[in-house]
Amino acid sequence: MSRGRARPWTHVVEAMAGVSARPGRLVLTMVGEALGLAALVATVSLAGTASGQVADHFDRAAADRVTVQPEESRAERGAVLPADAEERIRSLEGVETAGTLTRLEVDDPARTVPVVDPQAPPDPTLPVLAASPGLLDAVDAEISGRRYDAGHVARADPVALLGAAAARRLGITDLAHGPAVFVGDRALTVVGIIDAVDARGELVDSIVVPESTAARLFGWQGAQSLQVEVAPGAAETIARQAPLAITPTDPGALLASAPPTDTTLRERVQGDVSSLLVLLGIVTLVAGGVGIANIMLLSVMERVGEIGLRRALGATRGDLMTQFLVESATVGLLGGVVGTSLGFGTSMLVALARDWAPVLDARLLAAPLAGLVIGVLAGAFPAWRAGSLEPAEALRTL
Amino acid sequence: MTAAGAPAVVELEGVGRTFGGNPPVDVLRDVDLTVTEGEFLAIVGPSGSGKSTLLNVLGLLDSPTAGHYRLAGIDTTTAGERRRAGLRAARLGFVFQAFQLLPHLTVLENASLGGLYLGLSGRERALRAERLLDRVGLAHRRRARPATLSGGERQRVAIARALVAGPSLLLADEPTGNLDTASAASVLELFEELHAEGTTILMITHDPGVAARASRGVRIVDGRLSA
Numbered sequence: 238m239s240r241g242r243a244r245p246w247t248h249v250v251e252a253m254a255g256v257s258a259r260p261g262r263l264v265l266t267m268v269g270e271a272l273g274l275a276a277l278v279a280t281v282s283l284a285g286t287a288s289g290q291v292a293d294h295f296d297r298a299a300a301d302r303v304t305v306q307p308e309e310s311r312a313e314r315g316a317v318l319p320a321d322a323e324e325r326i327r328s329l330e331g332v333e334t335a336g337t338l339t340r341l342e343v344d345d346p347a348r349t350v351p352v353v354d355p356q357a358p359p360d361p362t363l364p365v366l367a368a369s370p371g372l373l374d375a376v377d378a379e380i381s382g383r384r385y386d387a388g389h390v391a392r393a394d395p396v397a398l399l400g401a402a403a404a405r406r407l408g409i410t411d412l413a414h415g416p417a418v419f420v421g422d423r424a425l426t427v428v429g430i431i432d433a434v435d436a437r438g439e440l441v442d443s444i445v446v447p448e449s450t451a452a453r454l455f456g457w458q459g460a461q462s463l464q465v466e467v468a469p470g471a472a473e474t475i476a477r478q479a480p481l482a483i484t485p486t487d488p489g490a491l492l493a494s495a496p497p498t499d500t501t502l503r504e505r506v507q508g509d510v511s512s513l514l515v516l517l518g519i520v521t522l523v524a525g526g527v528g529i530a531n532i533m534l535l536s537v538m539e540r541v542g543e544i545g546l547r548r549a550l551g552a553t554r555g556d557l558m559t560q561f562l563v564e565s566a567t568v569g570l571l572g573g574v575v576g577t578s579l580g581f582g583t584s585m586l587v588a589l590a591r592d593w594a595p596v597l598d599a600r601l602l603a604a605p606l607a608g609l610v611i612g613v614l615a616g617a618f619p620a621w622r623a624g625s626l627e628p629a630e631a632l633r634t635l
Numbered sequence: 636m637t638a639a640g641a642p643a644v645v646e647l648e649g650v651g652r653t654f655g656g657n658p659p660v661d662v663l664r665d666v667d668l669t670v671t672e673g674e675f676l677a678i679v680g681p682s683g684s685g686k687s688t689l690l691n692v693l694g695l696l697d698s699p700t701a702g703h704y705r706l707a708g709i710d711t712t713t714a715g716e717r718r719r720a721g722l723r724a725a726r727l728g729f730v731f732q733a734f735q736l737l738p739h740l741t742v743l744e745n746a747s748l749g750g751l752y753l754g755l756s757g758r759e760r761a762l763r764a765e766r767l768l769d770r771v772g773l774a775h776r777r778r779a780r781p782a783t784l785s786g787g788e789r790q791r792v793a794i795a796r797a798l799v800a801g802p803s804l805l806l807a808d809e810p811t812g813n814l815d816t817a818s819a820a821s822v823l824e825l826f827e828e829l830h831a832e833g834t835t836i837l838m839i840t841h842d843p844g845v846a847a848r849a850s851r852g853v854r855i856v857d858g859r860l861s862a
Binding site for chain 1: 697720722751
């Protein structure tokens with residue numbers, strides 16, 4: 238009937254009774270820890286969110302591009318994008334410009350004027366790309382001369398833009414005399430030179446023609462890829478929506494990707510901001526832990542009579558230490574839960590107020606466990622005091 | 636002096652308790668005492684006579700520095716802390732001058748603390764506590780908080796708590812010290828009734844009038860016992 242010592246859950250039951258006996262004190266005890274943890278959770282969340290914004294600022298050039306192309310195995314079988322892909326993607330919220338790009342299969346060497354010179358190096362074979370006018374905007378192309386316009390496209394005129402590197406290889410230095418290039422026997426009038434692009438660097442090495450021209454001269458049958466410039470921060474969303482917007486009946490046919498961003502700078506900035514704020518949160522948290530230790534110690538001193546009574550009832554030192562440690566751990570856990578909730582709530586509100594996308598780190602859900610650990614650490618000394626009180630002396634107090 | 640044939644609950648043999656210091660103080664000297672089952676013994680002495688130390692030794696809250704103490708036949712002198720705690724839980728029931736009721740618990744919950752460290756289930760403790768509260772005449776107050784009870788009622792709750800584990804010995808330390816005359820009388824009456832029912836009681840007091848209610852009295856002066 239009796240086991241001769243306390244049942245396993247006795248300490249937990251007694252600790253719960255001890256904690257719940259003084260609800261006002263419970264709140265006071267955990268308020269410091271809860272605030273510290275709230276600060277920590279909020280700063281970590283907001284640091285993530287804020288440095289997300291900082292990084293976004295720095296990475297804008299790279300982070301706001303999405304490419305869409307047929308899914309790999311289909312692309313190998315020559316699949317192309319639907320003709321209205323560019324039009325469809327432009328209808329998405331967050332898309333700023335978009336254009337299509339195709340690498341044409343051309344084996345013919347490119348040259349300027351036919352010169353018979355056995356000493357000359359063989360004519361280079363340059364890549365020929367078909368690009369829609371929108372593409373030049375989507376890669377922020379810097380062009381000297383002019384770009385081909387709607388008229389060229391409509392008439393499928395034999396015009397071309399030369400990438401700066403391609404122009405150098407062909408020996409074209411200025412556009413004053415309307416230079417022409419020949420790809421095999423197809424003559425193209427060069428209207429401009431692409432000096433620089435923010436994406437699709439191959440443009441600089443290539444001969445770029447309108448799609449209609451490509452269709453007429455090079456057998457273009459459809460675009461291989463779609464280059465999209467999106468509003469800051471929308472890249473992932475657009476990448477998710479694009480396949481559905483372009484081929485609603487078969488979204489699996491397309492592959493959309495947001496290119497990886499320049500992470501070194503991003504991480505450095507993020508690291509600086511985060512570590513400072515986290516340090517602040519940890520300091521607050523330590524203060525909260527000391528607060529728990531203080532109040533637990535006060536509680537032990539106040540409950541000397543109870544401790545004496547329990548010893549008289551047969552509690553060992555260990556029984557009392559365990560009880561007070563569980564009390565402290567419970568307070569810590571409760572503080573942890575409250576603090577984590579407050580912290581998440583705060584970061585959500587701040588993010589909402591600043592119109593930021595809140596970054597909620599799921600790892601922060603472990604924060605209540607940190608509270609538990611703090612409770613145990615803070616309770617260690619008070620619990621030891623409770624266990625080391627001499628019962629005879631403890632009972633002498635009224 | 637003791638009932639013939641009744642087994643001894645407490646046997647002290649040459650017990651001494653010296654507190655270290657300069658010079659050391661002999662608080663108890665060569666104390667011999669036997670309490671047999673069913674006895675109601677009062678130990679009476681003025682303050683400073685060593686009666687608190689004697690109670691602490693008897694209650695296994697303190698260890699003698701000389702002699703032997705057998706509780707219910709078990710030699711406690713060599714017992715470790717765990718064993719002594721176990722003996723307190725199983726064999727001893729404490730009644731204190733200051734009651735030591737926990738203010739946030741009800742009367743029933745307070746009484747149910749008895750047997751907690753003996754490993755009795757909460758259900759069993761509550762059952763026994765209910766029965767004992769009925770016995771001490773407080774069944775109707777079982778949901779009350781101690782603060783709403785009179786001193787005499789509080790002490791009776793404490794007595795119920797002390798009896799929950801079914802101890803071999805009820806140890807009472809100035810049980811009427813905080814009570815008015817009427818409450819003190821009611822508590823002593825309860826002791827007499829419990830004694831009549833067979834409970835072994837050892838009561839320590841400075842008040843000869845209170846001590847007179849016991850079936851046997853022993854005086855303690857300067858750490859020595861005299862009949």
